[in-house]
Amino acid sequence: MTLKQVVNNVAEMPASKKAVVDINKLSLTFQTADGPVYALSDVDLTIEEGDFVSFIGPSGCGKTTLLRVIADLEQATGGEISINGVTPHEAREKRAYGYVFQAPALLPWRSIERNVTLPLEIMEISKEERVRRAQEALKLVELNGFEKKFPWQLSGGMQQRASIARALSFNADLLLMDEPFGALDEIVRDHLNEQLLKLWARTNKTVAFVTHSIPEAVYLSSKIVVMSPRPGRIIDVIETDFPKDRTLDIRETPEFLEIAHRVREGLRAGHSNDE
DSSP states (O other), X not given: OOHHHHHHHHHHSOOOOOEEXXXXXXXXXXXXXXXXXXXXXXXXXXXXXXXEEEEEOSTTSSHHHHHHHHTTSSOOSEEEEEETTBXXXXXXXXXXXXXXXSSOOOOTTSOHHHHHTHHHHHTTOOHHHHHHHHHHHHHHTTOTTOTTOOGGGSOHHHHHHHHHHHHHTTOOSEEEEEXXXXXXXXXXXXXXXXXHHHHXXXXXXXXXXXESOHHHHHHHOSEEEEEOSSSBOEEEEEEOOOOTTOOGGGGGSHHHHHHHHXXXXXXXXXXXXXX
């Protein structure tokens, strides 16, 4: 092989992506009056820059707990975790992530704009800059024009989009989403899935997303993490190569159905190992 061929081969190799979340042998045990509860066990995972990673598993498997450990809302009792090379606590102090909860958690007495600007007020950012960022974030979730409305004047799906705008308002590169569409009907959920994919494509943020829905996990993700019943362990990590501009029609393709089958088999295997 000539030197020119070597150089060309190297140039064609994809650039390695930065590890945003790096987890090694992580465990978490809750101490309760009835004895220890083993929530997570020996979790190894790397989430790279620009990934959309979905966590799926049975209820109580530790999906949300793992997301809360990343967010420094729970502390691991074993193993190591870093967010952009620092501890979760340091990442939280640096406001390195936005968090979207299962419920919108909007304050009913504040307008949508003032709900979105709430974390910016806490950060003591100027009013002019707060308004600018709120307008930008609301435009990203297609809620521009609803700034002066109150949460009770919006549908459930629109409220959840407002909560996503709030998480986007301080420009964090990492977005943590704890089953944000679980309480919505299927039609609204499909629409928000499409909007979330467009948002991900436009912003190239790194997303960690908890869901109970196999179709949702496969449709949204570049990487699917299948978890076992408690104590939560990672059974399988499935990478997809769907284009970012995919539509809901992709759910009828053989490739989509094959990945969904693999996720389903992983969930069944997890239950079998637990028995």
